[in-house]
Amino acid sequence: MFLKNKPQMEVLIGPETLIKGDLLTKGTARIDGQVEGNVNADWIIVGETGSIKGEIKSRGLIVDGKIEGNISTTEIVEIKSHGEVHGNIQTPKLAISEGAFFHGHSHMVKKEGESKKTILPLSPA
Amino acid sequence: MQHTQEVDESQITTVIAEDLEIKGTVKFKSSLMIKGVLEGEIFSEGLLIIGPTAKVTATITTKNLISHGEVTGNVTASEQVILKSTSVHQGDITTPNITIESGALFNGACIMRREPKKEMEQRTLEKTPESEYSSDEEKEEYGEYSS
Numbered sequence: 001m002f003l004k005n006k007p008q009m010e011v012l013i014g015p016e017t018l019i020k021g022d023l024l025t026k027g028t029a030r031i032d033g034q035v036e037g038n039v040n041a042d043w044i045i046v047g048e049t050g051s052i053k054g055e056i057k058s059r060g061l062i063v064d065g066k067i068e069g070n071i072s073t074t075e076i077v078e079i080k081s082h083g084e085v086h087g088n089i090q091t092p093k094l095a096i097s098e099g100a101f102f103h104g105h106s107h108m109v110k111k112e113g114e115s116k117k118t119i120l121p122l123s124p125a
Numbered sequence: 126m127q128h129t130q131e132v133d134e135s136q137i138t139t140v141i142a143e144d145l146e147i148k149g150t151v152k153f154k155s156s157l158m159i160k161g162v163l164e165g166e167i168f169s170e171g172l173l174i175i176g177p178t179a180k181v182t183a184t185i186t187t188k189n190l191i192s193h194g195e196v197t198g199n200v201t202a203s204e205q206v207i208l209k210s211t212s213v214h215q216g217d218i219t220t221p222n223i224t225i226e227s228g229a230l231f232n233g234a235c236i237m238r239r240e241p242k243k244e245m246e247q248r249t250l251e252k253t254p255e256s257e258y259s260s261d262e263e264k265e266e267y268g269e270y271s272s
Contacts, residue, residue, distance in 0.1 A: 076227070095227035098205075101239070102223060106231045 011041070015049040022054070031065070038069075048082050061091075070104075132174055132191065134158065143178050151183075159194070177211050190220075199233075 010027025013019060017033035025041045032047035038054040043061070046052060050065035060075045063083040070087045071077060077091040081099035088105040096102055134140065137156045141147065145161040152168045160176040167173060169187040179194035188204045192212040200206060202220040210228035219236040 078227070093227055094225055094229070094231060096223055096225035098222065098224045100223070101237055102235045103237050105234045108230050108232055110230060 013050070015047070046083070132158075137172075137174065141179075143176075175212070 008027045009030060010025045011023065011029035011031075013029070013031045013033040013035065015032040018036070019033065020036045022038045023029060023035060023040065027041065028043040028045065029039065029041040030045045030047065031039070031050040031052060033050060035050075035052045036054065038056070039052055040057045042059050044056060044058045046061075046063045046065040046067060048064045052065075052067045052069065054069045056067065056069060056071045056073075058073050060077075061071060061073050062078045062080065063085060064080040065082070066084040066086075068086045071085065071089045071091070073091045075091070076093040076095070077089055078094075079085055079096045079100040079102055081097040083097070084101040086103050088107065089102075090107045092108060092110055094106060094108060137158045139153060139157045141157070141159045141161045141163065143160040146163075147161070148164045150166045150168070151157070151163065154170050156172040156174070157167075157169065158174040158176055159179040159181055161178075162180045164182045167181075167183050167185045167187065171187070172189045172191070173185065173187045175181055175190070175192040175194040175196060177193040181195065182197045184198050185196070185200045185202075187200075187202050189207075190200060190202045190205075191207045191209065192214060193209045194211070195213045197215045199217045200214075200219070202218070204220070205222035205224070206218055206220045208214055208223075208225045208229040208231060210226040212226075213230040215232050217234040217236065218231075219238075221237060221239055223235060223237065225231060
């Protein structure tokens, strides 16, 4: 479906698997099973059967499954039509497909180069 | 990302032109496209389109919202919200269906309510007192023993 990503697939969690604990990898993690814990990876792909309960930190995230927890990425968050996110999202780029579910806050700041339309008042240095 | 049908401007009842600035309350039933500046409140039972040149600072209540422009304020849409790639949204969105294109900027909360899912949750909650099942089974078993 959306496997063609440049980084290596380091972690693959099958649909009949439950993992309790944090997951840390420098590569791509594809999750089709259940993870209860924080996930930290370069790219995270949550398949339709996948679910994560915990904080997520990555460069990019594609969700077609369920996520309960806050998300923080440096590049993009994409919620596909079967995707469900309960939690806050912090990302420069957010895409939500029709049919997707998102309940939470979205905090977006454009990367440099773009016209900075949303600048939060910074406290004096 | 060109799958969403483009809106035919001639089909829209009211269009607020680019050089028009409005302050106040806007109410409409069918469809409205804003290309100019609007400050205030919007109440509608139809389709609200915010053009790429538009700047809207308002509390919006509508059925459908398609935004290409800048919106500041809370939005409640009974059917769906579409934030196109050029849109900038500051404020909360309450809707059962949301689509955000890549490139759109959204700062705020997204509140989604979906009826069937709530029912399912309630059903699972109702199921939890398992004592009823076990007591029924026990009664049957006792019944069998006594006969």
